[in-house]
Amino acid sequence: MKIKTNKINSANAQIEATIPKETIDANIEKIAKKLTKTASVQGFRKGKVPVNVVKKQYGERLVQDAEAEALREVLNKGLDELKIAMNSLIGEPNISNFVKNADNIEVTVKIAMKPDIDLQDYKKMIAPFEKPFISDEDVNARLEKIADAQGKFVELKKKRAAKDGDSAIIDFEGSIDGVLFEGGAAKEFALVLGSGQFIPGFEEQVVGMKIGEEKVIKVKFPENYGSDKLAGKDAEFKVTLHNIQEKAKVEIDDALAAKLLAGQDDKSLENLKAQVKIQLENEALAKLYNEELKPTLLETLVAKINFDLPEFIVDQEIDVSLNKKASMMSEDEIKELRESAEKLEALRETFREDAQRSVRATFIIDALATAENVRVDENEVMQTIYYEAMQTGQDPRLAYDKYKNAGYLPAIQMSMVEDKVLTQILNSMIKEA
Numbered sequence: 001m002k003i004k005t006n007k008i009n010s011a012n013a014q015i016e017a018t019i020p021k022e023t024i025d026a027n028i029e030k031i032a033k034k035l036t037k038t039a040s041v042q043g044f045r046k047g048k049v050p051v052n053v054v055k056k057q058y059g060e061r062l063v064q065d066a067e068a069e070a071l072r073e074v075l076n077k078g079l080d081e082l083k084i085a086m087n088s089l090i091g092e093p094n095i096s097n098f099v100k101n102a103d104n105i106e107v108t109v110k111i112a113m114k115p116d117i118d119l120q121d122y123k124k125m126i127a128p129f130e131k132p133f134i135s136d137e138d139v140n141a142r143l144e145k146i147a148d149a150q151g152k153f154v155e156l157k158k159k160r161a162a163k164d165g166d167s168a169i170i171d172f173e174g175s176i177d178g179v180l181f182e183g184g185a186a187k188e189f190a191l192v193l194g195s196g197q198f199i200p201g202f203e204e205q206v207v208g209m210k211i212g213e214e215k216v217i218k219v220k221f222p223e224n225y226g227s228d229k230l231a232g233k234d235a236e237f238k239v240t241l242h243n244i245q246e247k248a249k250v251e252i253d254d255a256l257a258a259k260l261l262a263g264q265d266d267k268s269l270e271n272l273k274a275q276v277k278i279q280l281e282n283e284a285l286a287k288l289y290n291e292e293l294k295p296t297l298l299e300t301l302v303a304k305i306n307f308d309l310p311e312f313i314v315d316q317e318i319d320v321s322l323n324k325k326a327s328m329m330s331e332d333e334i335k336e337l338r339e340s341a342e343k344l345e346a347l348r349e350t351f352r353e354d355a356q357r358s359v360r361a362t363f364i365i366d367a368l369a370t371a372e373n374v375r376v377d378e379n380e381v382m383q384t385i386y387y388e389a390m391q392t393g394q395d396p397r398l399a400y401d402k403y404k405n406a407g408y409l410p411a412i413q414m415s416m417v418e419d420k421v422l423t424q425i426l427n428s429m430i431k432e433a
Contacts, residue, residue, distance in 0.1 A: 003074060005081045011115040011308035015078030019070045019105040027066035028055070067105065071095070075109060088113050090310050112310030117367040125300045128429045129293070132284035139277050143252050146276075150256065153190075153245035161208050162244050164194035168206050169243040172217075176235050184235075188242060199225070202237065209241045294422045301364050302357055309359050317355035318348055325351075365418045372424050376416045381409055384416065 002018040032051050035058065055062060075093055079086060090112045097108035153167045162168050168191050174184030193203050201219040209215055217237040225231040250256060257272040264271070325347070326334060337344045369375070382400055389399035403409055 009308040015109040017074040115307045134280045147250040151247040167245040171240040173238045321351040374421045
């Protein structure tokens with residue numbers, strides 16, 4: 001068996017081999033002899049089946065097993081020559097060439113290794129930044145919203161017209177070109193004016209109505225409305241206002257704090273303000289991280305940390321982008337690509353730069369997670385999916401099973417690792433305002 005190896009770079013290598021027919025024949029003989037001890041063939045006792053009968057019984061399967069064993073030998077010898085450990089490989093070796101001739105098999109095996117990454121002094125790649133400043137006015141504005149949310153709707157002390165913030169108890173009946181449409185009517189519906197619960201223009205026209213008043217409200221459904229039958233259509237709603245309720249004002253005081261801080265030792269308004277300030281700081285910091293600092297940091301790391309990329313992983317990323325593009329193409333465009341290898345290859349190449357950037361980012365995050373001692377286990381992934389499912393009213397177990405069966409858990413886990421590691425790095429760079 002002739003073997004030629006080529007270490008292309010630190011992440012890619014190639015093994016070329018010529019496997020003589022004698023090697024395949026010897027493997028067939030060896031495998032067939034083993035099978036004589038276990039094979040069940042009618043007319044022969046177990047363990048007493050002749051080799052020639054086994055060869056006839058298993059035929060092509062023996063050839064395939066013999067070739068597979070020869071390929072394993074090629075890989076093992078090639079890795080020995082290259083001085084590459086089997087456990088350092090990424091993915092399965094790729095057989096890029098397999099030609100069976102009369103007296104031999106010519107084979108080329110491409111292998112990929114996890115690249116060595118020099119993270120350099122990565123914490124110096126982003127300048128220190130100040131924690132977002134939260135003013136007393138910001139805290140008071142949030143407290144007013146909290147107090148308003150605690151308020152309950154009560155009957156009007158003095159009759160008046162409806163205004164923003166009121167709960168209007170209405171009957172409504174919607175029609176398009178005089179024809180009632182499904183889901184367009186309700187009795188004694190409580191609509192908080194200014195909430196944006198109804199389509200644009202509806203609530204604004206209820207403002208100013210008085211108890212007992214009937215009115216025809218004219219609106220237009222948005223072009224992107226969920227129902228195709230209603231999207232972009234002009235509609236009329238016959239509205240009757242039965243009652244108006246106003247929200248009782250809740251004072252921002254120690255009584256409100258005691259209610260909101262139930263179970264805590266310090267139930268004072270000052271403690272409530274301190275906790276609201278911390279919450280606002282965390283919200284502002286999360287927004288700064290997610291919208292600005294994390295993307296910038298990752299782009300900087302990708303641009304400054306260079307290393308060899310496993311070719312087949314880049315190709316896989318290109319395939320994902322290509323398939324996504326194909327799903328949006330017409331049948332004629334797809335047919336054109338199938339008939340022209342050059343056009344298909346040219347289209348593939350348009351995705352290469354982004355694919356390389358994505359793969360590089362993935363390896364960098366993995367290396368940073370090791371450097372920063374960041375881990376996300378399966379239980380943490382499960383808890384995250386459960387929490388998000390409950391927030392949207394889904395069954396947590398069904399949501400988790402759906403992601404698991406679709407094979408999305410590794411991607412979710414990687415996303416969580418990325419979020420945690422970048423957050424940890426940025427946290428170390430904060431300067432107090």
